[in-house]
Amino acid sequence: MNIGIFGANGRMGRRLVEVVLNDHESKLSGAYVRIGSSFIGIDAGDLAGSGQCGVRCEPFEKAQASNIDAMIDFTLPETLSTHLSWCVENKVALVIGTTGLTAEQHHQISEAGKSIPVLWAANFSIGVNVMLSLVRQAARVLESVADIEIIEAHHRHKLDAPSGTAMAIGEAIAGELNRDLTKCAIYGREGIEDPRQRETIGFSTIRGGDIVGEHTALFACEGERLEITHKASTRLTFASGAVNVAKWLKNQRAGSYTMHDYVKSRLG
Incomplete structure (x- = not known):
């Protein structure tokens, strides 16, 4: 080959x-x-x-x-x-x-x-692709009770934000919930805003050091939260x-x- x-x-x-x-x-x-x-x-x-x-x-x-x-x-x-x-x-x-x-x-x-x-592909890790299946399942079950946030971290040299993998996670969740990510995504927050709307999907981006890649899908409910995380070390x-x-x-x-x-x- x-x-x-x-x-x-x-x-x-x-x-x-x-x-x-x-x-x-x-x-x-x-x-x-x-x-x-x-x-x-x-x-x-x-x-x-x-x-x-x-x-x-x-x-x-x-x-x-x-x-x-x-x-x-x-x-x-x-x-x-x-x-x-x-x-x-x-x-x-x-x-x-x-x-x-x-x-x-x-x-x-x-x-x-x-x-x-x-x-x-946004990510060629088998683990990340398993994660995409898991977040779809979690979104389907928790749609009516969870606020959904996606947090990603990469090294200081990465140019695009949010990362392609973070966007793929967002697309997987939005697709499962029949939402249009271009309309429901929130990319960062600042100042005094209206209360969070359940149907939105938030993105938070971290850039620093030599972080290879970390992604978390957070499903925050009243009294509990579910976090699905993938971390790459190389x-x-x-x-x-x-x-x-x-x-x-x-x-x-x-x-x-x-x-x-x-x-x-x-x-x-």
């Missing part, structure tokens, strides 16, 4: 390189960075702290589709369109972990799915998940897939 990585110099890119190099079913066939990057020419294995692997970081424009079965993209929203176009043109499966995307960009992913297998969790998804995705027909599709396939 030949895997190429967009943004191999990034925090997640380096962890993806590390995972691929240590996975006996995968081969690192390309490590790509932006034009003019100071990382061009550096061995990707050295960059990931895994020792030289013989694959040097190259500008994306030098990607050779003949050597790649699937690409993995954890870069920035502004590069997504270019990466999608390249994968569609070259018939290469694409795994996307970039967050902070617009509705138009999600539409572009769906359109790409007409030509290639593509999977976008980015390798997400990188391993993305690589496993890439190995699965390359054998799928063209389509726009989700982590639910992947998890369901693993369960037989």
Whole structure:
């Protein structure tokens, strides 16, 4: 299984390189960075702290589709369109972990799915995807008695807020309750406000230090509260998940897939 990585110099890119190099079913066939990057020419294995692997970081424009079965993209929203176009043109499966995307960009992913297998996820942790099932169940049971809040924390360098995973949790809860998240979400509070409305879903964002990722769905009732929490201690969790998804995705027909599709396939 030949895997190429967009943004191999990034925090997640380096962890993806590390995972691929240590996975006996995968081969690192390309490590790509932006034009003019100071990382061009550096061995990707050295960059990931895994020792030289013989694959040097190259500008994306030098990607050779003949050597790649699937690409993995954890870069920035502004590069997504270019990466999608390249994968569609070259018939290469694409795994996307970039967050902070617009509705138009999600539409572009769906359109790409007409030509290639593509999977976008806010989080590639199996634990987080189990959490999404749990919060749906809790929301269904506690809808009439709980105020629902989502609290997330990440490292100081993370740009989008709330995180893609926090938004996925909110969408899961809102969908279960037949609510429109764009209308019921509250992103932070300040000053003197009207009393909280039951139908709203609140989001609180923390940014600091080197926090990898923590998410809590809080169901606050009178006299008790339920908290469903997931904490990640290493980015390798997400990188391993993305690589496993890439190995699965390359054998799928063209389509726009989700982590639910992947998890369901693993369960037989």
